[in-house]
Amino acid sequence: MTEPNPLLAEAPRPLFHRIRGEHVEPGVREVLRRGRERLERLASDPAPPTFDNTLGALDDLTRWVAERLTPASHLLSVAETPELRSAYNAVLPEISQFWTRLTLHEGLWARLRAYEASDEAKGLQGLRKRHLEKTMLEFRRSGADLPPDDRARLEEVQVELSTLQQRFGEHVLDATAAWELLITDEARLEGIPDAPRRRYRAAAEASGREGWLLSLDYPSVEPVLKYAVDRPLRKAVFEAFTTRCRQGEHDNRQLLVEILRLRTEQAGLLGYDGFPDYVLEDRMARSEARARAFEADLAERARPYWKRDVARLQSHASELGLDRLRPWDVSFVSEDLRRKEYELDDEALRPWFPLDRVEAGLWELARRVFGLTVEEHPVEEVWHPDVRHFDLRDEDGTHLGSFYTDWFPRKEKRQGAWMNDFRSGGPRADGGFDPHLGVICGNFTPPEGDRPALLTHREVETLFHEFGHLLHHSTSRVPIRSRGGLNVAWDWVELPSQIMENWTWERPALDLFARHHETGEPLPDELFERMRRARRFMGGWQMMRQLSFGTVDLELHGPWAREIDGAGPDELMAWVRNRFVEFSPDPEFAQYHILTSFTHLFSGGYAAGYYSYLWSEVLEADAFSRFRDEGIFNRETGRAYVESILSRGDSDDPEVLFRAFLGRDPDSQALLDRNLGPLPA
Numbered sequence: 260m261t262e263p264n265p266l267l268a269e270a271p272r273p274l275f276h277r278i279r280g281e282h283v284e285p286g287v288r289e290v291l292r293r294g295r296e297r298l299e300r301l302a303s304d305p306a307p308p309t310f311d312n313t314l315g316a317l318d319d320l321t322r323w324v325a326e327r328l329t330p331a332s333h334l335l336s337v338a339e340t341p342e343l344r345s346a347y348n349a350v351l352p353e354i355s356q357f358w359t360r361l362t363l364h365e366g367l368w369a370r371l372r373a374y375e376a377s378d379e380a381k382g383l384q385g386l387r388k389r390h391l392e393k394t395m396l397e398f399r400r401s402g403a404d405l406p407p408d409d410r411a412r413l414e415e416v417q418v419e420l421s422t423l424q425q426r427f428g429e430h431v432l433d434a435t436a437a438w439e440l441l442i443t444d445e446a447r448l449e450g451i452p453d454a455p456r457r458r459y460r461a462a463a464e465a466s467g468r469e470g471w472l473l474s475l476d477y478p479s480v481e482p483v484l485k486y487a488v489d490r491p492l493r494k495a496v497f498e499a500f501t502t503r504c505r506q507g508e509h510d511n512r513q514l515l516v517e518i519l520r521l522r523t524e525q526a527g528l529l530g531y532d533g534f535p536d537y538v539l540e541d542r543m544a545r546s547e548a549r550a551r552a553f554e555a556d557l558a559e560r561a562r563p564y565w566k567r568d569v570a571r572l573q574s575h576a577s578e579l580g581l582d583r584l585r586p587w588d589v590s591f592v593s594e595d596l597r598r599k600e601y602e603l604d605d606e607a608l609r610p611w612f613p614l615d616r617v618e619a620g621l622w623e624l625a626r627r628v629f630g631l632t633v634e635e636h637p638v639e640e641v642w643h644p645d646v647r648h649f650d651l652r653d654e655d656g657t658h659l660g661s662f663y664t665d666w667f668p669r670k671e672k673r674q675g676a677w678m679n680d681f682r683s684g685g686p687r688a689d690g691g692f693d694p695h696l697g698v699i700c701g702n703f704t705p706p707e708g709d710r711p712a713l714l715t716h717r718e719v720e721t722l723f724h725e726f727g728h729l730l731h732h733s734t735s736r737v738p739i740r741s742r743g744g745l746n747v748a749w750d751w752v753e754l755p756s757q758i759m760e761n762w763t764w765e766r767p768a769l770d771l772f773a774r775h776h777e778t779g780e781p782l783p784d785e786l787f788e789r790m791r792r793a794r795r796f797m798g799g800w801q802m803m804r805q806l807s808f809g810t811v812d813l814e815l816h817g818p819w820a821r822e823i824d825g826a827g828p829d830e831l832m833a834w835v836r837n838r839f840v841e842f843s844p845d846p847e848f849a850q851y852h853i854l855t856s857f858t859h860l861f862s863g864g865y866a867a868g869y870y871s872y873l874w875s876e877v878l879e880a881d882a883f884s885r886f887r888d889e890g891i892f893n894r895e896t897g898r899a900y901v902e903s904i905l906s907r908g909d910s911d912d913p914e915v916l917f918r919a920f921l922g923r924d925p926d927s928q929a930l931l932d933r934n935l936g937p938l939p940a
Contacts, residue, residue: 266290266327272661272696273330273681275642280342283331287350291357294324302366308374310387314394317371318741321361326682328354333679337700338642339432339671348425355421359414362401371398386910390739393909396541402529413528420521427514428673428862434509435475435856436670438499442471447489452606455482457707475500476668477675478704484590485605490581497587497851504855505832511855512828518861519831523820534816535867542748543874543913547817550870554813557873558806558842560931564799567939569844571596572800584844586851593797601793608790609713613776614666614703617719620772621726624762628886628897629905630654631734636661643669651733654898660684660695660733666712666722668702673858676701676721678728678756683740695733695744699725711776716790720760727759728752736906743908749868751913753875754882755905761883764794765891798934802873807842809870811835811852812860816867873930880930882921 265274266286297320306312335347361367374380375395383391402413441463442448448456448471459471459479466472473479473496483496504511526537535547544550575596576584584592598604622633632652641648645667651659668674677700684693701721706712714722728745731752737743745752762768766787773782819826819834832854839849859865882900889896903920917925 264289266330270640272638272640274640275330275334276640278330278334280340280344280346283343283346284350287328287331287347287354290324290327291350291353294320294357297323298361298364298367302364302370304370308370308377309379310374310383310391313370313374314390317367317394318739322683322740324357329679329681333681333698334642336677336679337665337669337672344429348422351421351425352418355418356414359401359417362398362403363405363410363414368398368403371395386737386739386742389910390742393541393742400529400537400540405528409528413525416521416525416528420518420525423514423518423521424862427511427518428858430504430509430511430514431856431858431862432673434503435674437509438475438503440473440495440499441468442473442492443469445471447492448487450486450488451482452486454606454609454704454707454713455479458705461707475503477702478668481590482606484587485594487591490588493591494585494587501586501851501853502855503853511861512832515854515861516823516826516828516831519816519820520823522816522866523823533821535813538749538816538867542868542871543750544870547813547867550867550874551810551813551817553874554806554810554870557927558803558810561799561802561806561935563939564935565803566799568797568800572797573844575599586848593800597793597796601789601796603786603789603793605715605717608716608786609704610775610777611773611782611786612714612716612719613774614706614712614714614722616772616774616776617714617722618664618772620768621723623771624768624892625726625730627892628894629730629734629901630894630898631659631730631901653734657692658694659692660697662696662729662733663698665698665700666703667705672700672702674702675858676725678725678732680732680745683732683735683744685735685740685743686738688738695735697729697732699729701725713776716763720763723759723763724756727756730759730905731755734901734905735908737908737910742910745908747909748913749865750871750874751878753872754878757872757876758879758883761879761886762891764791768891795934795936798936802934803842805873807839808857809873810842811838811854812865812869813867814838877927877930878917878925880933881925881927882917884929885921 262277264282264286265277266282267289268274301313301316301320304312304316331343331347334343371394375391380391402410405413442459445456448459455478456471459473462474462479463470463472473483475496480496480500484493487493487496503509522534526532526534529537531537531540533547535550539546539550544553572589572592573584576588576592579592579595581588581592594605625631625633630653632654634650634652636648636650638648641663643665646663646665648661648663650661653659665672678697679700680695680697682694682696684695686692699722701718703712703714703718703722732744735743769782769787773787774780815835815838819831835852835854836846836849839852840846843849854860859869865871882904886893886896886900900920904916907916914924
């Protein structure tokens with residue numbers, strides 16, 4: 260008997276261990292077929308429309324389809340094979356078409372409008388009223404009111420966009436995996452610590468060669484840029500990393516032009532002046548003008564700190580005997596200066612941050628502050644032996660959800676760190692609770708032999724950050740699934756993740772996990788003090804870097820894209836280079852931008868929204884002040900945060916949720932004080 264397709268299985272968890280490329284096309288097409296059938300039944304239902312048989316049924320339909328499609332797209336991020344990629348690309352246009360046609364379905368839109376005009380709808384209050392208003396806005400923003408010709412063109416645009424964005428991400432993955440540099444003279448690795456050297460040696464041995472093999476995975480790149488005395492080696496790795504996808508078979512330049520053109524056309528079809536106004540209408544920023552004003556204001560306030568940091572880097576570069584500061588020198592000069600000023604070395608901190616202890620400390624922190632319990636629950640349905648599975652319970656014993664962790668780099672796994680939701684649970688009508696399901700992924704430095712995985716402090720922050728996203732998803736108690744969890748304004752979604760990073764800078768929290776992996780010795784006081792004093796080190800440089808990305812993102816999708824007619828890849832690259840000059844010590848730095856590999860903007864959902872990282876950072880820096888005032892382990896404060904923000908999803912406007920927790924509107928000065936300190940003289 261033929262084994263059923265794992266994408267269609269009704270199981271407690273997705274059957275990741277069984278899904279292969281051969282399952283994707285038939286499985287996805289069957290999910291879409293059933294979804295279309297349900298859509299037609301809903302749209303033609305002869306019963307008078309009610310909240311439950313219309314909005315409730317639509318919520319159930321979209322969730323059912325999404326939860327069965329997500330496993331395949333997730334595997335492309337963590338366990339890609341040529342067969343999986345080929346199969347997914349074959350059905351990607353059909354997936355995009357399904358979601359586009361759903362919001363353009365005339366029968367469904369007629370039913371929604373009929374319900375909107377009903378007496379029941381006019382009497383709605385609270386969450387149900389908000390859900391109706393948001394749903395109607397989502398459909399209108401998707402083109403439901405467009406004439407037939409425009410609807411047809413919008414569908415074509417969205418299908419084409421999904422294909423181009425997928426190809427953009429594939430090019431980055433392939434270009435990253437294709438590059439390698441074999442070092443045969445160990446002298447070229449002078450300055451690089453022993454641990455990464457051993458990883459380079461192991462990589463060479465695994466490929467059947469002698470020497471040290473470098474790649475473009477970030478755990479390979481970072482030690483070279485920060486520690487290698489060999490300047491030409493730093494340049495080679497830096498150039499390879501920053502200029503990925505600018506030429507050859509993985510060239511993304513033309514894709515950038517096409518994606519920007521189609522996004523601008525999409526916004527125009529829907530009646531917006533540009534893509535940023537379309538994207539930001541239902542976010543906290545509301546408009547391109549307000550988001551750009553936010554970026555400009557922070558840039559003006561951060562510029563004195565940035566100028567100070569540039570001068571320090573240039574001066575220290577001279578002290579190190581460099582002719583001038585070049586782009587591939589920044590990490591090296593910055594790390595050397597940090598060691599000189601604070602006697603602090605990221606690599607020297609690793610022994611105090613073994614991954615297993617960091618995780619255990621984070622679970623304990625969640626218990627003390629939020630009343631949440633994390634327990635490992637091994638399962639067989641995983642995509643790689645590194646993957647682990649945990650259950651999350653609330654203080655009343657409710658099984659809120661489960662999640663996977665996948666922390667180490669692989670060639671078939673995309674770079675960076677992220678959280679993804681697989682299933683959205685929440686309260687049931689019968690009083691029970693459906694658990695949520697999610698995953699948190701990273702690309703941390705892996706274990707070596709008998710040595711555990713040892714993290715840098717920045718990797719510790721990243722782990723806490725992704726767990727914050729996971730909590731936002733998994734603690735949701737919103738009964739309408741599409742209004743719960745991560746289904747919030749994009750410039751609000753980073754608050755729960757970024758606020759978690761604050762605990763990694765608090766001594767009592769570090770005492771839960773910062774212990775030497777061999778001796779169990781806690782992080783020494785003097786080392787912690789050096790770490791704390793160095794927190795603002797190069798704060799102006801780092802903030803200006805973020806502001807450069809956010810500003811260029813908004814202007815690229817706004818002013819430049821509105822004038823895109825006839826512009827090609829060369830004009831685009833020249834414009835971007837010139838725009839980055841304002842945020843660069845000299846024009847050479849502006850040349851080495853990452854636009855052609857910037858997956859956040861062109862295949863990851865942050866288009867016209869990269870500003871949201873700093874927007875959310877303003878919110879979380881201010882919100883954490885309550886924990887600092889009332890106690891970082893204060894359970895009452897922690898539960899207030901869970902009940903006011905974490906568990907509330909999109910059940911109210913973000914501004915309302917923020918005020919419910921802090922009692923006032925946010926103040927950006929909290930971020931400047933924390934990250935930058937007093938104004939330079």
